[in-house]
Amino acid sequence: MKIDCVAFTHNGLVRSNNEDCILCDGWMRNRQMLAPARFSFAPGASGTRVFALADGLGGHSSGEVASQFALSKLCSSIADMPEVSEVAIADALRDAHKALFNVSTADLSYQGMGATVAGVVVDVTGAVHLFHVGDSRIYRREDRFLQLLTADDRLKAGGYGETDPDFRPTSSLLQCLGGLVEFSEIEPHVVRFEMSKLAETFLLCSDGLSDIVSLDEMEESFSQSHDVTIRALFDLARAAGAKDNVSIMIVEVTPDPRPQAVPFVSPEETESLEDPV
Amino acid sequence: MSDPTRIDTGAGTRLDPPNTDGKTRLDRPERTVTAGKISMPSALTSAYVMVEPIPTQGAEADLFIVQSIADKQNYVLKLYRRGLKPKSDVIETLRSCCREHVIEIVDWGESDGLWFEMLEYGKHGTLRDLFQKGPIKDALMLSIVRELVGAIEHIHSRKVIHRDLKPENILVRALKPIDLMLADFGIASLSDATQHFTTKSRTIKYGAPEAAAGAVGNASDYWSLGLIVLEGISGKHPFDGLSDLAIAVQLATRGVDVAEIKNARWRGLCKGLLARDPKKRWSFEQVSKWIEGEMPPVEDDDPQRPSQKPYKIAKRECWTAAELALEFGGNWSEGEKHLARNLVLPWIRDELRDQDAANLLIDLAENKSLNVEDRLLRIVANLGKGLPPVWRGLSLDQNTLISLCREAAGGDADKAALVETLFDRGVLDVWGGAGNEDCTQWSRQWKSSAKYFSSRVRQIVETSGIVKTLPDQKTYLPSILLLIISPEFRQATRTDVVGFAEQASRCPWLAETLKEESFTALLVLQLFRDEALTLGNQEIQSAHSLGSALEEIERDYPDLLTLDSQFRMDVQSLRTAISENRAHHGVSEELPVLQRKMFEAARSHTVAKSFGLIRKRLLVEILADGIVVACIFVGIRMWMGNGVADDGFGAIAARVSSFVDGSGAAKKYLFVGFTSAALVWIGLRSSSRRLAKKLFGK
Numbered sequence: 001m002k003i004d005c006v007a008f009t010h011n012g013l014v015r016s017n018n019e020d021c022i023l024c025d026g027w028m029r030n031r032q033m034l035a036p037a038r039f040s041f042a043p044g045a046s047g048t049r050v051f052a053l054a055d056g057l058g059g060h061s062s063g064e065v066a067s068q069f070a071l072s073k074l075c076s077s078i079a080d081m082p083e084v085s086e087v088a089i090a091d092a093l094r095d096a097h098k099a100l101f102n103v104s105t106a107d108l109s110y111q112g113m114g115a116t117v118a119g120v121v122v123d124v125t126g127a128v129h130l131f132h133v134g135d136s137r138i139y140r141r142e143d144r145f146l147q148l149l150t151a152d153d154r155l156k157a158g159g160y161g162e163t164d165p166d167f168r169p170t171s172s173l174l175q176c177l178g179g180l181v182e183f184s185e186i187e188p189h190v191v192r193f194e195m196s197k198l199a200e201t202f203l204l205c206s207d208g209l210s211d212i213v214s215l216d217e218m219e220e221s222f223s224q225s226h227d228v229t230i231r232a233l234f235d236l237a238r239a240a241g242a243k244d245n246v247s248i249m250i251v252e253v254t255p256d257p258r259p260q261a262v263p264f265v266s267p268e269e270t271e272s273l274e275d276p277v
Numbered sequence: 278m279s280d281p282t283r284i285d286t287g288a289g290t291r292l293d294p295p296n297t298d299g300k301t302r303l304d305r306p307e308r309t310v311t312a313g314k315i316s317m318p319s320a321l322t323s324a325y326v327m328v329e330p331i332p333t334q335g336a337e338a339d340l341f342i343v344q345s346i347a348d349k350q351n352y353v354l355k356l357y358r359r360g361l362k363p364k365s366d367v368i369e370t371l372r373s374c375c376r377e378h379v380i381e382i383v384d385w386g387e388s389d390g391l392w393f394e395m396l397e398y399g400k401h402g403t404l405r406d407l408f409q410k411g412p413i414k415d416a417l418m419l420s421i422v423r424e425l426v427g428a429i430e431h432i433h434s435r436k437v438i439h440r441d442l443k444p445e446n447i448l449v450r451a452l453k454p455i456d457l458m459l460a461d462f463g464i465a466s467l468s469d470a471t472q473h474f475t476t477k478s479r480t481i482k483y484g485a486p487e488a489a490a491g492a493v494g495n496a497s498d499y500w501s502l503g504l505i506v507l508e509g510i511s512g513k514h515p516f517d518g519l520s521d522l523a524i525a526v527q528l529a530t531r532g533v534d535v536a537e538i539k540n541a542r543w544r545g546l547c548k549g550l551l552a553r554d555p556k557k558r559w560s561f562e563q564v565s566k567w568i569e570g571e572m573p574p575v576e577d578d579d580p581q582r583p584s585q586k587p588y589k590i591a592k593r594e595c596w597t598a599a600e601l602a603l604e605f606g607g608n609w610s611e612g613e614k615h616l617a618r619n620l621v622l623p624w625i626r627d628e629l630r631d632q633d634a635a636n637l638l639i640d641l642a643e644n645k646s647l648n649v650e651d652r653l654l655r656i657v658a659n660l661g662k663g664l665p666p667v668w669r670g671l672s673l674d675q676n677t678l679i680s681l682c683r684e685a686a687g688g689d690a691d692k693a694a695l696v697e698t699l700f701d702r703g704v705l706d707v708w709g710g711a712g713n714e715d716c717t718q719w720s721r722q723w724k725s726s727a728k729y730f731s732s733r734v735r736q737i738v739e740t741s742g743i744v745k746t747l748p749d750q751k752t753y754l755p756s757i758l759l760l761i762i763s764p765e766f767r768q769a770t771r772t773d774v775v776g777f778a779e780q781a782s783r784c785p786w787l788a789e790t791l792k793e794e795s796f797t798a799l800l801v802l803q804l805f806r807d808e809a810l811t812l813g814n815q816e817i818q819s820a821h822s823l824g825s826a827l828e829e830i831e832r833d834y835p836d837l838l839t840l841d842s843q844f845r846m847d848v849q850s851l852r853t854a855i856s857e858n859r860a861h862h863g864v865s866e867e868l869p870v871l872q873r874k875m876f877e878a879a880r881s882h883t884v885a886k887s888f889g890l891i892r893k894r895l896l897v898e899i900l901a902d903g904i905v906v907a908c909i910f911v912g913i914r915m916w917m918g919n920g921v922a923d924d925g926f927g928a929i930a931a932r933v934s935s936f937v938d939g940s941g942a943a944k945k946y947l948f949v950g951f952t953s954a955a956l957v958w959i960g961l962r963s964s965s966r967r968l969a970k971k972l973f974g975k
Contacts (some may be wrong), residue, residue: 043662142617142649143617143648143649145618145649146616146618147616147617147618147619148615148618148619149619151623159586159587159588159589160586160587160588160589160620160623160624160628161587161588161589161595161615161620161621161624162589162591162592162611162615162620187625194643196645198645202644215618
């Protein structure tokens with residue numbers, strides 16, 4: 001299982017701080033970057049890898065704390081899992097939620113802080129799990145399109161099908177990690193992604209990108225190099241104002257080529273020379 | 278596909294044109310009418326007199342009013358065009374039907390190579406004529422419904438589905454009380470199963486929704502009844518002014534709106550009959566109850582629950598899955614985008630709550646072997662059952678396919694690539710799987726014909742030694758599809774191949790391929806046209822040169838032919854072989870051999886025969902030489918005049934001298950005689966020398 005990951009996070013054009021945070025297999029960053037960071041994991045290296053981003057919420061600078069806290073908590077709990085499963089990841093997310101809530105109640109300045117998360121987990125067996133809570137998104141690139149794999153935990157606004165050009169999503173978040181004054185349980189979205197023999201490319205982004213850049217534009221920015229793609233995506237966000245922090249991460253998972261099974265040679269078909277016309 | 282047995286002639290069976298009254302026709306039975314070049318079949322002339330033709334637009338049959346000589350009654354003669362034959366099983370079944378409900382087929386058969394039916398004459402015209410007078414009153418309509426439902430039930434009990442019920446096809450036998458009979462079973466079929474798959478054309482305005490997908494059952498006739506009732510009581514047809522496509526779309530998505538009918542009972546009847554789901558549609562049982570005054574329950578028809586919120590695509594709002602399929606079909610690239618972005622599933626699942634459709638979407642998404650376009654195709658085909666098949670915004674009906682394939686076969690690379698994708702992606706199969714019988718059939722034939730084509734080409738290359746590679750399938754797939762869907766193209770291909778096969782070689786592969794009697798085989802031959810023609814030309818060339826060689830021999834050695842009867846026969850048989858060589862296989866290869874053999878034969882014959890000839894000539898020469906020498910000796914002795922008679926020459930000379938003595942003239946004669954003898958001698962010598970030179974000189 002070969003994994004390539006390119007990640008980028010930025011304050012945007014308006015905010016002075018970055019409440020987003022990105023995580024690539026233990027490497028974590030929330031200060032804005034000048035260029036995307038690249039990671040490559042060759043096949044054979046063992047261990048469960050977590051690629052995720054978080055978008056922190058909360059007054060003062062508590063958002064920053066929340067996103068970092070959530071990711072570091074998730075990173076350690078998922079990486080230490082003896083066996084990765086949907087249930088285990090969901091439990092890890094609930095634990096992170098509870099822990100974040102506990103921290104937020106311990107200090108008044110942290111009150112109500114929370115974080116949305118979206119991530120890709122690749123375990124030792126090569127199984128891929130996707131998770132998200134909140135409105136950070138995971139897209140899968142298919143053909144020349146971007147397929148949204150996550151459903152935002154937001155109040156459903158707008159219609160179905162194509163979105164009006166002037167439609168701007170509301171930000172009434174239904175759930176995230178933490179973010180509560182009174183504790184209630186969350187419903188994390190975790191799904192095992194069935195890999196085919198082909199490589200899969202996932203795009204993870206915070207709402208700083210997906211809320212202001214249309215899907216058409218995002219699809220058009222894709223190029224061979226993930227580095228270039230991320231720069232193009234960020235340029236789009238900048239062109240659209242980039243009022244929020246922007247985090248973009250592309251994870252490409254290439255399955256190991258399976259040992260070539262000896263192709264079954266079917267006995268030569270007896271050619272029928274019958275013509276129906 | 279056009280069906281040769283279809284005799285639906287639109288208004289053709291309207292026996293009584295609305296604007297003329299019946300009297301004028303009855304008044305002139307003496308007038309024998311022949312419409313155009315068609316006259317009464319000879320088998321009927323003794324029993325019937327032609328009255329007049331009925332104007333028809335149909336291509337399958339001509340209609341005439343005829344009068345029976347025996348009972349002076351009018352009948353309708355339906356005369357099929359040459360080569361067309363009515364379905365005998367349907368006709369025999371109809372003839373066994375009760376005359377009360379079904380038009381009587383008095384007689385039918387074949388005469389002068391044409392099939393005919395002698396039908397009952399409905400002097401009150403058709404239901405159409407009644408409808409044209411405006412909305413029908415309830416009481417009359419009730420009688421009409423009673424008549425029709427009885428007739429439909431009757432033919433169904435005989436396992437006949439009419440499939441083309443419309444006011445034009447319902448004849449009025451009597452007005453008071455109304456007596457109706459069903460006519461024009463041109464596309465009717467015997468239903469051996471409860472449902473009948475068909476590709477036959479029908480009147481789309483009265484056709485049931487399921488018929489668009491090719492599935493016709495008894496219920497389809499009841500749908501038509503529903504539309505006839507609706508038209509009768511409201512005075513207008515709900516689809517008036519709509520195109521066939523618009524009708525198809527409305528049938529597939531919304532059905533027929535009966536809200537305009539004020540009377541609740543009639544509205545109920547129409548709603549029951551016009552249920553889009555054949556299983557929920559009223560049939561004999563419910564309609565009978567309804568006639569009795571009951572009101573059987575009308576099941577909620579629309580299985581496609583309209584959504585609360587519309588799905589938006591290309592600025593249009595879709596409220597049902599069928600509407601969505603229609604929009605996807607028309608906005609193919611938008612559809613791909615929506616599908617790839619996974620925008621459709623939430624709407625189907627959360628708004629439409631159509632579990633089947635949602636499962637279809639999920640299953641397709643999980644099928645990694647399908648790309649976005651493949652998935653879109655399957656979704657459009659399955660959600661839009663009954664819609665005309667589409668692919669990339671292109672309608673896949675027969676005519677569009679024909680023009681697409683023609684352009685592709687004519688060298689349009691884009692179109693050829695499009696046709697290839699149709700083939701490779703199994704587009705027609707998908708529509709076939711969604712219930713379109715045409716597509717299933719075309720696809721099946723297309724696949725096996727393409728396979729046949731390539732294997733046949735390979736076979737010819739292997740057996741004939743012609744160096745040729747199988748062309749790219751782009752080049753032949755359009756033509757193969759054309760063969761399947763276009764009768765004109767089939768005909769044109771046949772004409773073309775027959776045309777060049779005349780000049781082409783009668784080589785084994787050509788003859789064998791022609792023997793296949795398949796249209797695809799003709800396409801294969803078109804591919805080898807150049808090779809066949811070259812071979813054919815070579816053959817003609819060698820036959821020609823052999824012929825001229827023969828001629829040369831005949832010219833040069835005329836005596837050979839006259840002298841030797843065996844050699845004459847050999848030459849004759851060779852001549853025949855040359856003139857007939859085009860009927861023999863492989864003469865092209867044998868010709869040079871034959872030619873060489875013939876030359877050898879000619880030579881050996883000549884040599885053998887010439888020896889005899891030369892012998893004869895030598896004898897003559899020796900004889901001539903002797904005479905000349907003798908004459909010379911005689912002459913010398915005469916000139917010497919010494920009359921010595923001690924040898925033969927002297928005696929002869931003395932005798933001659935005494936015979937001609939003193940005459941100067943005799944001496945002249947003698948001189949001329951000598952000279953001629955000498956000339957003959959020289960001539961013979963040179964001629965035999967020439968012959969010898971000819972024989973041995975080369």
